[in-house]
Amino acid sequence: MKIAIYGYGNLGRGVEAAVNNAYDMELVGIFTRRAPEEVKSVLGTPVYSAKDILDFKDKVDALIICGGSATDLPKMTPALAEHFNVIDSFDTHAKIGEHFENTDAAAKRGGKVAVISVGWDPGMFSLARIYSYCILPEGKSNTFWGRGVSQGHSDAIRRIEGVLDARQYTVPIEETLNKVRNGDTTDFTARELHKRECYVVAEEGADKARIEKEIKEMPNYFADYDTTVTFITAEEMKANHSALPHGGFVIRTGTTGSGEMKHSIEYSLKLDSNPEFTGSVLTAFARAAVKLNARGEMGCKTAFDIAPADLSPLSGEELRHTML
Amino acid sequence: MKIAIYGYGNLGRGVEAAVNNAYDMELVGIFTRRAPEEVKSVLGTPVYSAKDILDFKDKVDALIICGGSATDLPKMTPALAEHFNVIDSFDTHAKIGEHFENTDAAAKRGGKVAVISVGWDPGMFSLARIYSYCILPEGKSNTFWGRGVSQGHSDAIRRIEGVLDARQYTVPIEETLNKVRNGDTTDFTARELHKRECYVVAEEGADKARIEKEIKEMPNYFADYDTTVTFITAEEMKANHSALPHGGFVIRTGTTGSGEMKHSIEYSLKLDSNPEFTGSVLTAFARAAVKLNARGEMGCKTAFDIAPADLSPLSGEELRHTML
Numbered sequence A, B: 001m002k003i004a005i006y007g008y009g010n011l012g013r014g015v016e017a018a019v020n021n022a023y024d025m026e027l028v029g030i031f032t033r034r035a036p037e038e039v040k041s042v043l044g045t046p047v048y049s050a051k052d053i054l055d056f057k058d059k060v061d062a063l064i065i066c067g068g069s070a071t072d073l074p075k076m077t078p079a080l081a082e083h084f085n086v087i088d089s090f091d092t093h094a095k096i097g098e099h100f101e102n103t104d105a106a107a108k109r110g111g112k113v114a115v116i117s118v119g120w121d122p123g124m125f126s127l128a129r130i131y132s133y134c135i136l137p138e139g140k141s142n143t144f145w146g147r148g149v150s151q152g153h154s155d156a157i158r159r160i161e162g163v164l165d166a167r168q169y170t171v172p173i174e175e176t177l178n179k180v181r182n183g184d185t186t187d188f189t190a191r192e193l194h195k196r197e198c199y200v201v202a203e204e205g206a207d208k209a210r211i212e213k214e215i216k217e218m219p220n221y222f223a224d225y226d227t228t229v230t231f232i233t234a235e236e237m238k239a240n241h242s243a244l245p246h247g248g249f250v251i252r253t254g255t256t257g258s259g260e261m262k263h264s265i266e267y268s269l270k271l272d273s274n275p276e277f278t279g280s281v282l283t284a285f286a287r288a289a290v291k292l293n294a295r296g297e298m299g300c301k302t303a304f305d306i307a308p309a310d311l312s313p314l315s316g317e318e319l320r321h322t323m324l
Helices: A010-021 A050-056 A072-081 A093-110 A124-135 A151-158 A174-181 A208-216 A234-240 A274-294 A316-323 B010-021 B050-056 B072-081 B093-110 B124-135 B151-158 B174-181 B208-216 B234-240 B274-294 B316-323
Strands: A002-006 A026-032 A047-049 A062-065 A113-115 A139-145 A163-172 A194-202 A226-231 A246-256 A261-271 A299-301 B002-006 B026-032 B047-049 B062-065 B113-115 B139-145 B163-172 B194-202 B226-231 B246-256 B261-271 B299-301
Touching (some): A151 A194, A163 A174, B124 B139, B151 B163, B194 B234
Parallel strands (some): B026 B047, B113 B299
Antiparallel strands (some): A139 A246, B246 B261
16 A cells, blocks of 8 residues: 655654554655755655645555644645545544535545544544444443643643743543543533643743733633643753653443443553554554545545454454454 | 344343333344243343244344354354344354354345344454554553453353352453553463452352362363352352453553554453343444445444444434534
8 A cells, every 4th residue: 555644743753653664555755845855754755745746646545644633634635635545633623524524525526535533532532432322322421631742732821922832731630530430420520520730931031920820811721720830941841841642531431221230431542652643543544545445435434434444454354363 | 223132041131121222223022942921021022932033034124143152153143144134242252253154155145234243352342452453553452351250160160060059250460450551561371361259159068179179170261360269158149149240451552653652552341231231232233234234235244344333323424523
């Protein structure tokens, strides 16, 4: 399978590593909107200009799009889905419906398969939610994120005057996690579910009290949570907060029969590197996109629409023998 | 969807409860090899003789077969798959290949869909294994079972002379579980992974020392494990060991990129009632069998071959909106 990467930031590098590790895949190239000669690939993959992508229409079986959900993917994915089997990690939950429709129409016009919203959430956590809902319909699901770095919340802090750099960790509240595990079906508040830890590098002479107040009172991002703000030096930031760990828990508890028998289903991830893991998930779904299109399927799909066997390079017989 | 149940023991009762709770399903009947008038259904479902099953060929969308894996299912599932969409919980891992081939041929002859080996292991645990393998190919998976009742091991004890009743709990070794969670990739021995707790009701005057020795030295079942044997009264057995709880853990740890970034994926189940939960899983896959066959598919499938959306009564749009 010939795979290409469109966009080369943290996620693009994660995909490059994952494709490189897949024995049934070959990496054709990286496509960038920057000047190709200025982009150096970690593994020596050829780098091309995004403008030349259509020249590769017949040389690429699947294109993994590594752009941002805010402005890149809503345009890129439908535009490219007409010409390539594509995979993206679109994660703006509220706009998935619109993104799906746009991408579906484009992919159908081109006779291609597009798989959107693939990663760990949406993605693997969505799968944990759908399976546990289907096999335990009488129940309640909860998702906890973290402990991990939220890029969106870190960016929001960086936009405050006097802030040079920031890293925000989302942290599940252990006590609530245990209540949920034990079958408590309360509708917990945002504050009861997660807390937020912020590490901030301030400009010299900046008003730290004002920065802390602005963070803690920021609507949607922080006001509804117990938030701690710790000022650190740029050196401490580099030494202790350069990694992008993440993870979390999807827990469903419920009952069967007359309601006497209780069950709990828990799926959890603990990730050293959010972009490398997400890149690995995108790569597995790229394999599925190629297989589906080869069987004549077309249009937009999510993780919900793909049989797990299609993620694997192994045959049905091998899978039944080794994993069933 | 019109569903019928073939075989009415603990599992059949679990399926009856699950189908009864599914708003898109109707329970047509229970088919038994016993005299129908002697079988009383928990929820008042009509009971018919298994001999009359073919009279219901056009009245049933899917037949959930609730028989034993040792002798029932290898015959029943292929025989019925020619006439009905069928679902079973065949769990003899070593013979799944043969069972698959036999059932596949029969289902294809009849133009039906058969889904075999559905439950929690094989079934949900198999799904945890395949997804985690596909998204984290460089790594190692471990499955732990328990704490829960193993019917096979309980039966083995009951066959010993002087034993009136027995219940065997499989228990994961906590220390090994934590090592695996922390990325230890040692190939642990059976003894390091699980221990076995046996509760035995002996005949009056039976030689308890001999019974305990026979249990602990039984090859395959107990000899390779640390096993404890506790003699209890029939009253204690009834009061404390009537339930059939089970559960366990599928844990995969691995690395991405150059191997520096470590990740762990954990799926766990904690079940008050093994048969009720298994019945609930079978019911969700029965829905998928009907949907697949309605789209023109036929032949034998496992959980690996079924897209999660097909397990749900919700539309694709509803699923994307609520669970993605």
